[in-house]
Amino acid sequence: MANLAPTFVSPPSGSCGGSLRTSRISAIKLQGRETEQTHLNLGSSYRKKQGLRSNASKETPGLMQGNRTDEYKTAEQTGGYDSFNEMKQRFLTFKEKKYLENLELYRRLAESQAPEFMVIACADSRVCPSVILGLEPGEAFTVRNVANLVPPYESGPSETNAALEFAVNSLKVKNILVIGHSCCGGIHALMSMENADGDNSSSFIRNWVIVGKNARLSTKEAASHLSFDQQCRHCEKESVNRSLVNLLTYPWIEEQVMRGNLSLHGGYYDFVDCTFEKWTLDYYKTISRGNEDVIAVKGRSFWS
Secondary structure (H helix, E strand, C coil), X not given: CCCCCCCCCCCCCCCCHHHHHXXXXXXXXXXXXXXXXXXXXXHHHHHHHHHHHHHHHHHCHHHHCCCCHHHCCCHHXXXXXXXXXXXXXHHHHHHHHHHHHHHHHHHHHHHCCCCCEEEEEECXXXXXXXXXXXXXXXXXXXXXXXXXXXXXXXXXXXXXXXXXXXXXXXXXCCEEEEEEECCCHHHHHHHHCXXXXXXXXXXXXXXXXXXXXXXXXXXXXXXXXXXXXXXXXXXXXXXXXXXXXXXXXXXXXXXXXXXXXXXXXXXXEECCCCEEEEEEECHHHCECXXXXXXXXXXXXXXXX
16 A cells, blocks of 8 residues: 655755845844734633623523523434433533543633643544543643645634634733644535635535645645545644644744744544644754745654
8 A cells, every 4th residue: 555644855955945044033023023912811801791690690580581482493402311400410520520520721721721732623523632642721821623624824803713823922822733634525615626726616615625725735746646535544643744834934933943942743633543743843954946946854654
């Protein structure tokens, strides 16, 4: 069976890496003066919301009067089964076995958080990073989206780069881990596109996964001889590396990487045979040339 892992090429000695690094440093200094870091006061916002919620509950009890609960049987209550009742039991088990037995930890977390990791994972229900990697509350600031993609800086605001800004600038995380996975529907949609040039479309999915078009292009070039499923698997890993390169387009991320305060990592979870690959982006050997990035990694390990 062909090796489906993307090929990583180290740049030759005397390459343009040095001049590119100089331009990156200049860009960081220039954009750093123009960009304000936003430090969110989540505590005061939370207290305001709680106050509004309290007032609303006092003013609107009459709205529910006369409504009979047996007239509103929801989908999860049909057939004599209530899925939220099971969820309730899981919560109560968590409270008894986790929360109350680690009360000091949760009291500290109620005051502040200082996670070491930021995790970017897919929204796929089969890929839960806290379960897979045993992450406990307070250890990882997590954002999940379709196909675990990171858009480049110039793409504009999104929930992913908003989370990145908060994690890097406010929480000061030390590691960002982008996790891809097997049988990814978002990557399947990306690879199925006949035209990935970003034409106008009313599909939210298409307009989002097009972020990974460079991974699709490089996969088509490197793995065109493989079956479609094998190409998708190749692209699932390649898109992680493209997201790592996209992280470097954010000036405040690259600055922290250059200073040695932040490391960028890729991961791939195969839930078919329950294996995990992990690697680290080699910043000083990675060169960005648009569609022809030279992506170098180090510290590759395979957990099985």
